[in-house]
Amino acid sequence: MSDDTITIEVDGKPYEAKKGQMLIEVTDANDIYVPRFCYHKNLSVAANCRMCLVEVEKAPKPLPACATPVMDGMKVSTKSAYAVEAQKSVMEFLLINHPLDCPICDQGGECELQDLAMGYGRDVSRYQEQKRVVQDKNIGPLVQTDMTRCIHCTRCVRFGEEIAGLQELGATGRGEHMLIGTYIEKSMCSELSGNIIDLCPVGALTSKPFRFSARSWEMAQYNGIAPHDAVGSNIYFHVKDDRVKRVVPAENEMINEVWISDRDRFSYEGLYSDDRLLAPMLKENGEWRQVDWQTAFQTIKERLEEIIATDGANRIGALAAPTSTCEELYLLQKLMRGLGCHNIDHRIHQVDFTDQDVAPLFPWLGMPIAELEALDAALLIGAYPRKEQPMINHRLRKAVLKGADIMLVNSVDYEFNYRTSDKLISSPGVLPAMLAAIVKVLLESDNKAVGKDVERLVNQVQVEETHRQIAGKLASAETRAVLLGNVAVAHPQFSAIRYLADMIARLTHANFGYMSGHANTAGACLVGALPHRTVAGLATNNTGLNATSMFEEQLSAYVLLNLEPELDCWDGQLALTALQAASCVIAMTPYMTTQIADYADILLPIAHYAENEGSIVNVEGVRQGFCSAVTTVGESRPAWKVLRVLGNTLNQAGFDYNTVNEITDELAGMLDDIKPGLTDGGQLPGALSIANGSLQRMTDFQMNSADSLVRRASALQQTRDVADGAVHINNESANKLGISTEQNVLVKQNGVGLQLPLLIDDRLPDNTVLIHAAHPACYALGPWFGDITLERC
């Protein structure tokens, strides 16, 4: 027994506790119920609701259990007449101003106040005076306010300060006039704001999209995994009448603790978009016709066999969304490879594949997510975790609060919700040179033999003070990491960035990892949805075409799994041109869009999100399975079933699965011994490009435009984290070009000219143009990175 263990007595029984613990932590750990409103285990102690008052021997008055540290020999009564009298009195005070509107309150049935009023409230109120009324505020499209119901527990205020890192809500006024709000009319801009809905113990903060659509007791709860980033947050679907009504977090301390991002919480709305594809469709002579599954499969068989006979199997390309499940991707690659086609890929956000043979087995974080909070220093390269992986950002923020240095190399000076130290913001072409300069500093101080080639490479760059600062902080910290983000992976010189980042990590003994990727990028790599590797990362003799060359080669046929290539792919225009030119495009898709209708020939409706079943692997390498929470709409089927029948139809062996678990088990057998590792260094880049003053385009990913589901979630589309279809440039570069926001500018890239609105964005370095990914008005411009010109219209 360690020294800090003490014994206290609660309700007559002895319990062990640790010194410094609050009483409520001990009672909670031992299943002794103490009522509470303001206390929350993940927030600071406020002790302002007073509901947790208990009797402590020798104390002159009841003490709040949440703010009373335990002491050896302390004797506590939680249910004595004295304690209950105190709790009941507090309850009477809390109910004084609370409206009796439970029948029309969304919180009704899952309300902590309602529950406790049953246990501690009086039957009749003694309060005769006028109740106060508080005006509701509009705090954005996600959270509905009914502030008259507020009991001032300040959980939402503390959440903003302590977890979201953005103080947006506060308690203004005092006494009876105190109220919770933003003071001025303002939308919350935290990407975690939805969590205050769960935190609010009453009905003051409820979900706006969910409002009045179900009562809590009418819904069934099913487990799920959030599919929007590489974290794989655990969620619950709340389902009524076979429809997802809302999503709430499921607790998992190792992954998302008790929080989820707004994107994970509100994306379910996209499931019920009007453009869901409800039945298989066939295009004949330019006309779409609804067909039965059998006809669709037979047609696919005929068309594919014809193409294989005339053009060869290598004239087919299969491209899958990295959000697809392991089972779907496994079957897709099995089917394609069975047909003799190796053109299969999921890396739709990448363009530089030169080092793919030495790339890690899968883009791995290199450490458990939970350990991020123990870092002392981290270098984030081309990363904006705050909006790209909010739960990873939350861990980094915890590290910063403990004193960690977060350093940045990027092309946009993003706003973080914590203090960042040194940053290098430069136009995208110069990012590798920035990293090379850090390598140069590290080599100066550490005479490691790295070879003449590396020395020659780094000698091309000039070292500045910031490079020294970053190198110094990384080298001197105790636990450190070098982490790549989405922009790094999408960068045209990704292999150079990876090589140099890896070298920085080696020289500083830092952990090297990826934060990037989609929900199942890791799983896709593991099950062989790659042109150069099969299941479990085994190299293949028949390397196929990657996601970009598949379109450059303009193949005869394409098989698409859950993709909107014009929005999702690195060069949407290239993809669209190739798809339009192909003689057969088979799209397994949950949605029917005008673009799909234009280029596809056969459409197969598939289950999406909560309707689907299978497993996905997160950036930490954790595989998480999920079952369907609702039945699929119309005649759509889970994609694994579609691929299974397709395999049988095309006379492929080994497609006789009855349940998704059979595939999962087969995969488990092949993958269980795999250890995620990072391979040696990568491939030494050639020359480093230095800023040459030309205008460079870059692209970033707005969190609520990231995939087909979230793009259709209407409430999230009203937030500011969506692709805006504008051309961003800093003030100085705009002045130099003689363009202004008053009128659209003529944007020319890749031989295409478009008129787009201009937005002055001083987060950007000079000569850099930012256009968001996945905006329907912009994909015609083509590549996400490259030369671009702007002119007055």
Add this chain to the structure above:
Amino acid sequence: MTETTAKELSKHAREEIDRWITKYPPDQKQSAVLAAMRVVQHENNGYLTTELMDAVAAYLDMATIAVYEIASFYSMLETEPVGRHSISVCTNISCMLRGSDEIVEHIERKLDIKTGESTSDGRFYIKQEEECLAACCGGPMMMIDHKYYENLTSGMIDEILDKLD
């Protein structure tokens, strides 16, 4: 996409705030927020605006909502436009016994406004004073623009108010 830059504080206000900041530990300059708002309110004819509060927040590196919380909590900080002369009549026990109620009534009648209101010409504001102003030996008393006037009579009030611009 930076937020619109907050309204600039005057040179005098900045100097005054800087003087207060030196009184606190270097990493706790937000401690100067009350002094800062007092200065800024004084310079702005006796009330704060959202823009001014935002400027104070930016200057002291605080969240704007934290400044709004403070401004709305303290009764000596005005967050709505008020008349430029702020009249506080003490109505606590000593002054009440010495007839402060009649004093309040007289002022309200003379200015034709109720307590808590400002005159339409923007000259006067009768503040709801909640605390004892600590001049019990001179009751009834009032404070106008931080200046105390004691042993009041109706006649004195007319004279005092008429002299103010």
